[in-house]
Amino acid sequence: MTDPVYVTDALIAEDIDAYLASHEQKSLLRFITCGSVDDGKSTLIGRLLYDSKMIFEDQLAALEADSKRVGTQGGEIDFALLVDGLAAEREQGITIDVAYRFFTTGKRKFIVADTPGHEQYTRNMVTGASTADLAVILIDARKGVLTQTRRHSFLAHLLGIRHIVLAVNKMDLVGYDKGVFERILLAYRAFASEIGITDFTAIPISGFKGDNITALSPNTPWFKGPALIEHLETVDLGARVEEAKPFRMPVQWVNRPNLDFRGFSGQVAGGRIAPGDAVRILPSGKTTTVGRIVTMDGDLDEAVAGQSVTLTLADEVDCSRGDVIAAADAPPEAADQFEATLVWMADEAMIPGRAYWLKLGAQSVSATVQAPKYEINVNTLDHLAAKTLDLNGIGVVELSTDRPIVFEAYAENRALGGFILIDKLTNATVGAGMLHFSLRRAQNVHWQASDISREARADLKNQKAALLWFTGLSGSGKSTIANLVEKKLFRMNRHSFLLDGDNVRHGLNKDLGFTEADRIENIRRVGEVAKLMTDAGLIVITAFISPFKAEREMVRAMLPEGEFLEIFIDTPLEEAERRDVKGLYKKARSGQLKNFTGIDSPYEAPENPEIRIDTTTMTAEAAADLIIDRLLG
Template identity: 65%
Template sequence: MSHSYDLIADDVEAYLNTHEHRGAKHFVICGSDGDGKSTLISRLLFENPLEAIEADSKKYGTQGGEVDFAQVAGLTAEGEQGVTVDVVAYRFFSTEKRKFIVAVTPGHEQYTRNMVTGASTADAAILMVDARHGILTQTRRHSFLMSLMGMRHVVVAINKMDLVDYSKARFDQVVEEYRAFAKQLGLENITFIPMSALKGDNVIEHSAKMPWYHGTTLLGYLEIVELDADHLQRSPFRMPVQGVNRPNLDFPGFTGMVASGVVRPGDKIRVQPTGNTSVVSRIYTLDGDLEEAVAGQSITLVLEDEIDISRGGVISGVDQPAHTADQFETTLVWMHEAPLLPGRPYLMKLGTQTVSATVTDIKYQVNVNSLEHLAAKKLPLNGIGVCNLSLNRAVAFDAYKDNRDTGGFILIDRMTNNTVGAGMLHFALRRSQNIHMQHVDIDKQARALAKAQKPAVLWFTGLSGAGKSTIANLVEKKLFTHGQHTYLLDGDNVRHGLNRDLGFTDADRVENVRRVAETAKLMVDAGLIVMSAFISPFRSERQLARELLEEGEFIEIFVDAPLDVVEARDPKGLYKKARRGELKNFTGIDSAYEAPEAPDVHLKTSEMDAEEAADAVIDALRERGMIS
């Protein structure tokens, strides 16, 4: 074998380019800490590891007088020998038959997200099991994740057989135990291999110490198992569009990587979500035109017709096009310290499509140890839940089980641009296909014209006691005096009706603001100037409210008063209750308030009275040409 063990993942592409004559195999190694993941990868990285390393064994450490392969591979945390580092470590090596990219994942529950990352592009999974201990909690957890990720090939490597005297009875016992659990998950294509990564038994060559085992070695299995790329070529054609390549009018080209299937000149195609159709006239690459393109190839499709296609569209075969929808059932793995809260807006990246997304409902959270379904109002870090997801527009998709590229997505925090979740689409919700916008003849512009005003939302935000409701009430009176058509949505009043079912947890506050924002949008559509006076503590929800409206229709007004000032005012006695522990989740005390970073109007109410603050708002509206 030829070998490389450079950790830098960016080198993988260059490595692959030097071995294009052999099929690429991506696999993930997972299991509990101490099951032998690091030792196994070291065995695979070195053709003759003992000869290469024993001479310098002091450098790498020992296990009972033998070379510590885990340290050789560089996969143990400094100062914590035997514990795999808490990242996904990538290694690669090659044989005469195939090249391999290996993702080694940590075993602890808190690194579930790393397991998902490593498995997301893998063709197969190697699940390490210590023969002495059998099926552990982490074994079950990783098995559930493999089933969740749609892993088509699983090897259960029953390791450390040397420590159970290479017992066939013990091997059979572990196999039986694992099969019983895997049946619950629907994992079927499982290969069991007894081995010793430390001694080398059944890793690269068959072991003479287990004559009762007649199956393949681990490396032998990896060299012959079907690649996902081979499977994808038999699937319907999909190419997410990455960009438009149009140097002239005779070259309407659309670039992207073929996600699945095969395409040839003359094939009829359909573009989703628009539904436009055309015929492929050329398949262009920098190396020349192709007679066909298959999954994994980056190409430019030149079409016969002038049709509207942009980045994010999906080109499919006309007979088996992708589906389109804007609401889904999904399984979501949460990957951020701050929990997932239903109603909070995120960005969703699905292939080359990026849209606004909101989790509308968490149906249940999965206990990955027992597979029990648990009621949940939020998902914590590494939590896995089945959720309903709503998008701001329809996207092209396939179920994840049918196509990872067009069925797998990530969620991105809109404020920080961090990836916070990864998910798998199950199916479109029926209501996404049955509910359509109804055309009306009288629109927002006509309603606003009849009222002779520009509709807008004046969004007052700030701590309790800062003066939001008082100032909003004064502003409405002044606008009403000037003949404007207005409505005031006040936080306390709305909780007596529309939001009376909501409490004051973070999740409830998110939903509270979402409902008010949608109500305010309807009122703006009616041509009104709407005052909204809510604490609305989170920037992300205020941003959601802004994005529901057109440019210039949302005015964020920060009613700014320091905590000591509002506590001294305490008109409702709420701060005293919160300080005594009688009122939980109170903003400013035991729940955070995220102040606006660049409000449209900034009112420092510790330096002005309510009348002055209201006049400042009216002046700001005049400057914007909203009132005369």
């Protein structure tokens, strides 16, 4: 008789450690399910979780109870309820948000994203696809290839997903007819070739019944495999291809726990690296060699694409978050002007010329986007003329950044080619894009340094350069006070120049109207002129409504710290309209003047201006004196 085995804490811990160790060695596949509404995406994921034993007993009991209560599957288990977590989704029977689920089999770990089918939630599908290695495109066998099938296939290909599974679902509802499957396969292959999908795996399935999910089904003897799970377990993720590329690692964190250690942490985005290898720090271009490859489990002899490591460098070179450590003999580019494909994800339309934050990996810069070259109709693949992009719009655009960023084409490297755009005021993500290439002019046009500094030019004039930026409603008194300031500075032998809004529109900006986009371009041009004038050592005075905070901050960012003084001429709308010295408010109220600030176009008042002038309590003369005291004090 053998001795009994007693379950102890140590034995449990040993089993857990062994279990975790076994899973650590498995590769990870990230994939998405997408397709048209009610193609069975959530049901398929629920079936995968159920068949892989990734449901706890209490979850299964709740699922069975919910399935009986909902009653959509004739008393059988409704696997979609495992995934459709939002109340709104259950009420409407659709997927709205992106639902992420984890499961594992004996061969591989999986993270699956259930993405929405409705066209208005295309941005959610883009979010799910951005990190995926594979896409399962579902088609309802009764309906065939639909508009959303084409849309999601195009987006998956656009976002760099090279492994496509065409899952023809609900085969049980068409009697497992081989002819139906082959007709759908023929139609999809014709479309796929048009958008560049040259290879995909087609599988007839029933997510509800489980046909060809974990094993080949006797209901489709004409299909020779593989089953869906088998394909997901064995698809080649292309790790060897990534490892063969030149080494790149964006720096996410400078690790300095004490004075004796300085390392640079990040995930290897391509290639492989070993101690002693020569590397280049970008965008500075400094070169050095790798000292150590440090991890929590000890130093490594080599790191490859996909691993997160900390590198130490042999020399004390300048390297910080956002920089890229790359192979010294094959570095990526650094540029500040690009062509890109942009997916617009905000309810408000894109505003050409407006400055947004652009985040590419750990790099964060200010960027402006020009009007699209064209918008892509993802249903027909036609290129359409467009002045902007609306919600879910996809277009090819040119964009520029305020300083060079390190990048590679998205098709070559997702980590260094994919970016998001963030609204500077709301911090909301408004767009996602893929860089194609840098523009030729970005490489050929360089800033010509002068031997005479801007400080020397200002010293010659016995003053400090500055930009006095007057902002306020029409009729607030900006031009009156700005003129007084200039006259007082002139009497004090100060060298200044006044850029007035109306005057500038007679020449430099005569081609611009008063739409939101034109107002932004108006301010951008004025800001560039003002910057050149301050480089000459002048005190520049501007009087513009400049209604948008983002554009005022764009101009502030052009100048050295402390040279931009925002002067808010704070006059209530009622008082400005009462004055109406130009008769503009009257025209705007009658509808003769469109896009007029304060009437049918917004004014975003400064929150923390350097100087605030209340014209209801202060005269123009007193305001001018206050401004000069602040400037010269």
